[in-house]
Amino acid sequence: MTIHKEGFKTIAICAIIFAVINLVSFYALSFTLPALSWLIFFITLAFLLFIISFFRVPARVPSINENYIVCPADGKVVVIEEMTDTEYFHDRRLQVSIFMSPANVHRNVNPVSGNVVYSQYHKGKYLVAWNPKSSTENERHSVVIKNPKGSLLVKQIAGALAKRIINYLSTGEQVEQCAEMGFIKFGSRVDVLLPPGTALKVSLNQMVKGGVTVLATW
Secondary structure (H helix, E strand, O other), X not given: OEEOHHHHHHHHHHHHHHHHHHHHHHHHHOOOOHHHHHHHHHHHHHHHHHHHHHOEEOOOOOOOOOOEEEOOOOEEEEEEEEEEOOOXXXXXXXXXXXXXXXXXXXXXXXXXXXXXXXXXXXXXXXXXXXXXXXHHHEOEEEEEEEEXXXXXXXXXXXXXXXXXXXXXXXXXXXXXXXXXXXXXXXXXXXXXXXXXXXXXXXXXXXXXXXXXXXXXXX
């Protein structure tokens, strides 16, 4: 397991705050209220470890296959439905949404290899990620990847806690399946818009792993 580069600054800041709080706590309370100083230590340590865990990147064997569409994110499948896409395709699409809790790995990966034909950031609201309107009204970044098998749209969506979406892809770029697409800080959701009739390999409420779980096949 490694720590994602997006976490270095946040972890450093949290470590400094942890050190300052506990230096002050032990200096002020170690003789009068030692139990309280130790309680503060363990609470702040748990918070620091949580922050470190949030930015973890576990070692995994990716599911690379040109016939596979892999899950772009860790989390729980919360939506499987047909909808009308008004952003890029302007037709009916099969939407699969993965909700990422703060406890999930938040590194996002490319579900397929291909050419990035669309990459667009949208400002928006911060509705809770499971709200159906979050797909179209929240802050988000949409990417369309096209290859000889077809095209799909991946949408990174901010939630009530997520205040920063990071996407590394640019229009015209050639990308590899399971390579890093981006990162979302502190809980959110990722939507995948597939052609109607795509053979899904996941079910509603299933827990999935980014780059490992096969979402669908072409």
